[in-house]
Amino acid sequence: QKHLVESGGGLVQPGGSLRLSCAASGFRLDYYGIGWFRQVPGKEREGVLCISGSDGITYYADSVKARFTIARDTAKNTVYLQMNNLKPEDTAVYYCAAEDSYYTCSGDPDDYAWWGQGTRVTVSS
Numbered sequence: 133q134k135h136l137v138e139s140g141g142g143l144v145q146p147g148g149s150l151r152l153s154c155a156a157s158g159f160r161l162d163y164y165g166i167g168w169f170r171q172v173p174g175k176e177r178e179g180v181l182c183i184s185g186s187d188g189i190t191y192y193a194d195s196v197k198a199r200f201t202i203a204r205d206t207a208k209n210t211v212y213l214q215m216n217n218l219k220p221e222d223t224a225v226y227y228c229a230a231e232d233s234y235y236t237c238s239g240d241p242d243d244y245a246w247w248g249q250g251t252r253v254t255v256s257s
Contacts, residue, residue, distance in 0.1 A: 139140030141251030165237030170224035179239030192239030
């Protein structure tokens with residue numbers, strides 16, 4: 133059974149940094165597209181960025197370019213979301229998800245079959 137667990141969320145001041153982790157069990161992350169999404173109450177889940185099994189990285193949220201990066205540690209079967217220079221508008225619940233696709237990764241939540249439970253990020257002074 134495929135299982136994803138996010139961690140690393142919390143409260144951070146504007147301009148601060150956080151690193152979110154997405155640990156997988158039951159499958160190898162490097163065989164799948166892994167996406168990070170975020171959601172605030174009353175809004176649809178938004179694609180942030182993703183990494184394909186072939187290491188292609190795609191940004192789906194223009195507001196995070198040059199501030200967020202994604203990386204995979206194959207030995208730990210974990211994908212990381214490094215978030216720098218955080219802004220109040222980054223406040224959301226962040227989810228990682230796995231897509232059954234090796235060469236590409238999508239920004240559409242409907243393309244992802246397996247999801248973590250989410251981790252909350254609050255950016256506030």
